[in-house]
Amino acid sequence: MAKKEEKINLGRVVLFRNFTAQKAEDLNTGDKDVCEILDVEDDQGEYIRAGYYVLPKSDATVLSNEDGLVYVYNVSLPYLEEVAHLAKVEENIIIGQAFLYPGRNMPKTSPNAFQWCMFVGVFLLGAFAIFAG
Template structure:
């Protein structure tokens, strides 16, 4: 389940206006359910009546489609990373084998 902030994104594109809830925001991006917008492309306006912020994004349809592809790409990367969990540990680790060799040598020296 996704936790939403009280903030909204006001998307103005061509001849329509959409108000979308902000799912996540950081210093670089504003994320909604369908799009990721760069913070640099949005104008932040305070809504004193509700106590939240409206991020206004004035964009064309190709820009909006690109933001949607960016969102899909970030979700695909997250899913890929979930399935590749622990892949780093499976790679050849020379330190492990060196420590194993030292352990075997110590065992033989203590037995003899």
């Protein structure tokens, strides 16, 4: 029987999308999509990753409860869109750097020994075909 893998609790992120809200009681119940609760997936020092957001810790109000840390953000929708966009840009840069590190996939400007041998071989075969025919 396989053991159930225990997930490490890094905390939760609570995003209030009403910029004027200072606490949960300030939110209007008629507003659409005003709160989002996400688990923290990765703690990168100054930033935390939750869902498809990479959020700076300096913008959060950090609270604690018996389940762990809670990062509370009072943000507007443009802020969230920009944070999500920056997370995608960062991911694309990391993926690009993973495949373009020095020594791999780097274009070489001069031919190597194998290419010189191939060139000489093709030249000799061409010369032999001309003089033999």
